[in-house]
Amino acid sequence: MIKDQTTMKPWKLSVSIIIVSIIIVSIIIVSILLVAQYILTFFVFKLPGWPLLQWAGWGIWVLALAFGFGPIFILRQKGGVAKGKSYVETTRLVDTSLYAIVRHPQYLSGILFNLVLMLLAQHWLVALLGVISAVLIWLDIQTADQDGIEKFGDEYRQYIQRVPQINFLLGIFRLAKRKKAAGINNL
Numbered sequence: 001m002i003k004d005q006t007t008m009k010p011w012k013l014s015v016s017i018i019i020v021s022i023i024i025v026s027i028i029i030v031s032i033l034l035v036a037q038y039i040l041t042f043f044v045f046k047l048p049g050w051p052l053l054q055w056a057g058w059g060i061w062v063l064a065l066a067f068g069f070g071p072i073f074i075l076r077q078k079g080g081v082a083k084g085k086s087y088v089e090t091t092r093l094v095d096t097s098l099y100a101i102v103r104h105p106q107y108l109s110g111i112l113f114n115l116v117l118m119l120l121a122q123h124w125l126v127a128l129l130g131v132i133s134a135v136l137i138w139l140d141i142q143t144a145d146q147d148g149i150e151k152f153g154d155e156y157r158q159y160i161q162r163v164p165q166i167n168f169l170l171g172i173f174r175l176a177k178r179k180k181a182a183g184i185n186n187l
Contacts, residue, residue, distance in 0.1 A: 019143075023140065026136050026140060027140070029136055030133050030136045030137055030140070033129045033130075033132055033133040034113070034114070036129055037114065037117045037121075037126050037129045037130055038117065040121060040125055040126045040129070041117045041120055041121040041123075049120075049122035050122065053119045053122060054119060054120055054122070056119055057115075057116045057117075057119030057120040058120075060112055060115055060116050060119065061112075061113070064108075064109045064112035064113050065109070066098075067098065067102070067105040067106065067108045067112065067168075068106055068109030068110075068113075070097070070098045070105060071087070071098060071099075071105050072087050074094060074096075074097045074098060074099065075087045075088065075090055075094055078092070078094045078096060078097070079091065079092055079094045093148075093152045093155050093156060093159060095162070095163065099163070100163060100171070100175050101163070101168050101171035101172055101175055102163065102164060102165065102167070102168050102171045103148075103160070103163050103164070103165050103166075104141050104144060104165055104166055107138075107140065107144065107165075108166040108168065110133075110134075110137045111134045111138070111166065114133050114134045115134075117130055118130045138166075141165055141166065145160065145165070162174065162178070
């Protein structure tokens, strides 16, 4: 149930404004760090590096693309999004497809892109910016989980128990285990 802001206590409204401000500032910082990483990677990519790590970076980049763009289509199709609204404005909890593997595929994509840039550039400054950016993304994930609990309640709490935040290897293992327990042999 959504409370009318006029009936909220002033301190609760202040805390809400502070939380929203922190989220906005962290998103801005993450964006700046990612842009800085992109620019630095462009300039230092041709430096001598370990080719195997660079190839691993390209492979992870493909994985990051799937986790980054997949939710746009999945949430529109299964999330009960009203026509003309953003794909993130869901009215139903989506716990299938990528969302059966991780709860936050787009955040995972952001962290993977940080890793990709570190592997491609192999430069200490890119790595430092990537770690800071990944930590800030992880902090945003904690807020997203709280928002999910507020929006979907116990259904989201159960979802938290079944599906990891961003550990896709654990998510694939748990999904296979659930499907096996349900008697479904194929993924």
